[in-house]
Amino acid sequence: MALVAPAAPRTPAPISPDELERIRAPFRQATLLPARAYHDQAVYDWEVEEIFLRDWIAVGRAEEVPEPGSFVLRELFGENVILVRGRDGVIRAFYNVCRHRGTAVEERECGRAVRFQCPYHAWIYDLDGHLVRAKHTEDLEDFTFEGFGLAGIRCEVWGGFVFLCFAGEDLTPPLREYLGDWFDHHAGFGRDMSTLARAARLTYDVGANWKIVAENYSECYHCPPVHKLLNRLTPYDLGEDFLAEGPWKGGWMPFAEGCETMSISGTLDGRPLLYARDVNEARRIYYYILWPNLIVSVHPDYVLTHQAWPDGPDRSTVHCDLYVEADRMGAIDVSGAVEFWDLTNREDYHVVEMQQRGTRSRSWIAGRYSNQEASVHAFDIMVADRYANDGSHTVRGWRTETASDRRLVTRILGPGQQQPD
Ligand code: FES
Numbered sequence: 348m349a350l351v352a353p354a355a356p357r358t359p360a361p362i363s364p365d366e367l368e369r370i371r372a373p374f375r376q377a378t379l380l381p382a383r384a385y386h387d388q389a390v391y392d393w394e395v396e397e398i399f400l401r402d403w404i405a406v407g408r409a410e411e412v413p414e415p416g417s418f419v420l421r422e423l424f425g426e427n428v429i430l431v432r433g434r435d436g437v438i439r440a441f442y443n444v445c446r447h448r449g450t451a452v453e454e455r456e457c458g459r460a461v462r463f464q465c466p467y468h469a470w471i472y473d474l475d476g477h478l479v480r481a482k483h484t485e486d487l488e489d490f491t492f493e494g495f496g497l498a499g500i501r502c503e504v505w506g507g508f509v510f511l512c513f514a515g516e517d518l519t520p521p522l523r524e525y526l527g528d529w530f531d532h533h534a535g536f537g538r539d540m541s542t543l544a545r546a547a548r549l550t551y552d553v554g555a556n557w558k559i560v561a562e563n564y565s566e567c568y569h570c571p572p573v574h575k576l577l578n579r580l581t582p583y584d585l586g587e588d589f590l591a592e593g594p595w596k597g598g599w600m601p602f603a604e605g606c607e608t609m610s611i612s613g614t615l616d617g618r619p620l621l622y623a624r625d626v627n628e629a630r631r632i633y634y635y636i637l638w639p640n641l642i643v644s645v646h647p648d649y650v651l652t653h654q655a656w657p658d659g660p661d662r663s664t665v666h667c668d669l670y671v672e673a674d675r676m677g678a679i680d681v682s683g684a685v686e687f688w689d690l691t692n693r694e695d696y697h698v699v700e701m702q703q704r705g706t707r708s709r710s711w712i713a714g715r716y717s718n719q720e721a722s723v724h725a726f727d728i729m730v731a732d733r734y735a736n737d738g739s740h741t742v743r744g745w746r747t748e749t750a751s752d753r754r755l756v757t758r759i760l761g762p763g764q765q766q767p768d
């Protein structure tokens with residue numbers, strides 16, 4: 348996959364080159380992110396500008412705006428955004444800001460609109476953002492309706508997930524190019540997530556940095572002490588990681604004998620299988636993080652997502668959503684799965700809040716990865732590469748080809764260098 352070099356020099360994060368080098372070292376030598384990455388306001392501010400307002404982020408689902416004129420508002424990093432489906436069926440995103448004197452043009456959180464009419468002086472915008480009426484502007488100089496439409500935000504859809512990118516193509520390429528082999532990986536498993544719909548949502552106010560939530564998700568080293576039930580369903584030390592080239596990481600874990608899925612009973616409870624093509628796939632749970640904050644867990648019978656939305660360096664709002672096939676929604680009972688994940692999430696967020704508190708101590712220096720945490724390292728490498736912000740891309744590769752001894756190795760490529768075949 349060709350590397351994408353930024354069009355212009357970009358500011359690195361306030362993390363030292365030495366610290367980045369230690370994170371991006373080969374797995375057995377590497378150290379974790381430094382404490383400032385979890386606590387420092389300057390690092391957080393940099394992440395908002397250079398990650399969340401530059402990279403593609405998943406902000407919703409296409410089925411939230413099912414028909415032409417359907418819209419929802421999203422509050423994202425200080426920006427209020429309208430997601431709306433146009434008369435042509437295309438989902439678009441606009442800043443919710445009138446081009447006259449800056450008033451929000453829509454105040455309902457969701458609904459149907461024929462057009463957006465600003466409540467202040469009644470400028471009217473079409474669903475595709477074009478200004479179509481602005482009284483008493485006919486004698487203005489250097490003014491056209493074409494030049495005063497709602498400001499757009501790049502918007503693309505994959506698998507029913509609506510992605511936004513606040514940056515232009517000079518900084519961030521189109522979604523498919525940007526995400527690389529993420530698309531083909533899921534297509535290879537025959538997964539079409541566009542036909543799913545949300546059956547349940549759990550929301551948590553977590554006193555921890557968004558990256559601590561992601562790191563927690565990335566390992567099961569903590570499962571024996573933290574998750575008594577989960578650890579019975581999927582033994583913590585079994586499974587494999589995928590070798591990703593794009594900005595994602597993932598792997599799978601097998602279910603223990605007699606267990607079929609993640610639920611309070613450990614069984615499917617009548618839920619049909621989703622994507623499994625053979626008995627092996629039906630007996631695995633697949634775990635992914637798509638950079639920066641879309642966590643996707645493909646269960647035999649449902650898809651679960653977690654998204655940690657940062658509310659500052661030390662707080663996150665986490666949405667945990669459970670999806671099933673939309674056309675079977677009414678016939679599927681997901682209560683056992685929801686109960687299981689609520690229990691598991693609470694167990695996780697208890698320890699991540701304790702980690703957030705502990706890492707604030709002046710005594711703490713970045714620790715080391717156990718040999719069960721290669722996937723945490725894989726996430727931290729993505730963080731470090733973005734912190735460097737110079738287009739370099741640390742390649743993860745297998746140390747050996749034997750399934751029982753697949754350990755990650757790393758190598759840093761400079762801007763413009765190609766990943767080896
Ligand atoms: S601020 Fe919107 S019409 Fe005046």
Ligand SMILES: [Fe+2]
Nearest residue numbers: 563569574695
């Ligand atoms: Fe956990």
